[in-house]
Amino acid sequence: MTPDWIACDWGTSNLRLWAMKDGAPVGERRSDRGMGRLDGPQAFEDALIEAAGDWAAPPVTVVACGMVGARQGWIEAPYIPVPAKPSASGLVRAPTRTPGLSVHIVPGMSQADPADVMRGEETQIAGHLALHRNWDGVLCLPGTHTKWAHVSVDEVVSFQTYMTGEMFAVLGQHSVLRHSLTDGWDDAAFEAGLEQGFDRPERLANRLFSLRAESLLSDPAPGAARARLSGLLIGAEIASAKPYWLGQRVAVLGDGVQADLYLRALAVQSVPVERSDATRATLAGLAAAHAALTA
Amino acid sequence: MTPDWIACDWGTSNLRLWAMKDGAPVGERRSDRGMGRLDGPQAFEDALIEAAGDWAAPPVTVVACGMVGARQGWIEAPYIPVPAKPSASGLVRAPTRTPGLSVHIVPGMSQADPADVMRGEETQIAGHLALHRNWDGVLCLPGTHTKWAHVSVDEVVSFQTYMTGEMFAVLGQHSVLRHSLTDGWDDAAFEAGLEQGFDRPERLANRLFSLRAESLLSDPAPGAARARLSGLLIGAEIASAKPYWLGQRVAVLGDGVQADLYLRALAVQSVPVERSDATRATLAGLAAAHAALTA
Structure with missing residues (x-):
């Protein structure tokens, strides 16, 4: 199967991939090769291609969020400071050896005072806002590091972990x-x-x-x-x-x-x-x- | 040297012994054979005799405080509920194989509500009160588990860990x-x-x-x-x-x-x-x- 593109959530422990076709997921694949188990930036491309299997036949575009964009990830996607729209800009293209493989990483968000950061949650927030037009309020994202984000007019105004x-x-x-x-x-x-x-x-x-x-x-x-x-x-x-x-x-x-x-x-x-x-x-x-x- | 008796502070990680003579310590010995490193109650006697060396020549009396009296220690010295005088009663004699070796363990203290326990600190509190007659007030005992104890008329009234x-x-x-x-x-x-x-x-x-x-x-x-x-x-x-x-x-x-x-x-x-x-x-x-x- 040839997806239109591949959606990728790449955290510390796991990697999840979805084949996207006509705007919807038509398949899901998982791997335990999270950032924490990969030995340096050069290991990410092989891990991705292995997990994606036949979906990765070039030309293919991958959009990824999560720790893959951390300093210890594939390539650092610098934090976007709040207030800002989540994951609307600042995507960073990862270096690849495979011709026709194009990987783009969504940046996390940061807050100067009190100091705070997120990676991955900004994409969930952007998705929530895409699914619920004009949603203003507070999102609680439970996790290892639970986030509370104040959202107004499609922007993350502030957040707390x-x-x-x-x-x-x-x-x-x-x-x-x-x-x-x-x-x-x-x-x-x-x-x-x-x-x-x-x-x-x-x-x-x-x-x-x-x-x-x-x-x-x-x-x-x-x-x-x-x-x-x-x-x-x-x-x-x-x-x-x-x-x-x-x-x-x-x-x-x-x-x-x-x-x-x-x-x-x-x-x-x-x-x-x-x-x-x-x-x-x-x-x-x-x-x-x-x-x-x-x- | 033959001490009058041996003072012993036996915690989770370490064992400290003092040779007591005419009411004062005349020597100190240490061992890393704390409760956490000993395999069951029967291991305590050998650890004590090894650490005490020639001090342990019978007949000898040892008075010990700390985790040695826990359920996983040499023998359980049941907690004394507050309010009570610290370490004034309830000493438990440990079973020994060596003739002439007599070991007494000071019990810890407990509080029903809010639930709390101490082992070892009650001896420090008793000592503080022995050194400072009629001391009323609050003692803070910093440690892995810091204790705050309210002391009045030589009793521990309540405490908090x-x-x-x-x-x-x-x-x-x-x-x-x-x-x-x-x-x-x-x-x-x-x-x-x-x-x-x-x-x-x-x-x-x-x-x-x-x-x-x-x-x-x-x-x-x-x-x-x-x-x-x-x-x-x-x-x-x-x-x-x-x-x-x-x-x-x-x-x-x-x-x-x-x-x-x-x-x-x-x-x-x-x-x-x-x-x-x-x-x-x-x-x-x-x-x-x-x-x-x-x-």
Whole structure:
């Protein structure tokens, strides 16, 4: 099959490709050769061609977002400072050896003060705006590094990143909490953690140790500590991000369980919140970048 | 040399022994055979005898505090619930094979709500109280898990643990921040982090990511991110522990650089604060336990 072009989401851990035909995805391929597993810029072209298979028959155009454009990626696509339209300009062409292969990388966005950066999320935001004309409000993009972006008149005005997802992973695996986190999930413990985290977000480092102490002093249900840890961290984030969501139109742009947790956390605060599909948004954002490229 | 008895501080990573003669330490020996490196309860006796060398010639009495009394230690010394006098009762005799070797383990303390535990610190607190008669106030014991203890009429009334030290280590080694933490130390960055952490403790997860973004967007001085991370975490802890130190007599019970950082952080908030030597306190606490044993 010969696609019109290839859409590419290239993160730290994975590479996802879609064959695009007449404006729609007609196939998807994946590889685990994310930026983190590639040894230098020269390794990206082979990884792409291998993952794309017969789609890569030249001439072919690839539009890619994510860590592929980082300093340690294929080629650096310098950040676009906010306020700005996401992924509408600044695409960088990657160096290629294969004749007829043309790869364009969407730049991330940056904010000077407070210092912040994103790579990949700008494409999802652009896609969300392409799918929802004249959408003004706040987007929450759950992830390892969850982003809150204030969007107005098709521009990202400001944004804020929380290390919540990574703190959950790193503390759960490498701190003393690893002895307390049993498998499973306890919904009531998640909600209790959410409330504690939201009510006293400044006590996080103390509440974390309490999780450990509880498991020594009592015999919590399986999965209770894990769910409570998640609730504490997300609750504290929701409290801190209040200036972003209070009185705003809010959408959670994400897939899977993590997006569900943020939706529940916002519902507890009675925030009316929409859900926007992350894969659809990524594809729409890459399509918008492709259209701008060929315009 | 034959000591009157042996004082022992046995933690997760290390074992410290002091030969006690006429109420004073006359020698110190160390070993890296902490609880975490010993394979089950039966391994403790050999580790102790090896580290003590000729001090262990029977008959000999050892009084030990720390993780040696944890469930994974030599023998569990059940927590004493607060409010209570620290390490005044509840010593547990460890099973021994060597005739004439008698080992007594000081129990830790626990708090039901909010759930909290300590092991080892209760001995330092007891020692501080033995060294400073009628001392009422709040003790801050910096460490991997920093403790704040409210002490009144020789009892621990309540206490609070913060995972600050462990968060610093785990986030610095295992999160994306590891790419940003250069060697060295920048005092101005520590103070800036302290202020940010104290002013907006609820924004911790966001400030952590800002550290990463700053190192991508600018070129911070060597050691700036490390010092800022330390400042952010300690600043947030000081803010959260305010009900403990506000209007109280406060002493930092600790040694080394970490105690210095807490002293500086409290000084920034104009808290008049004393310093109490941790090793001296440990020895005084173990001596008090030994005295109670033989009384």
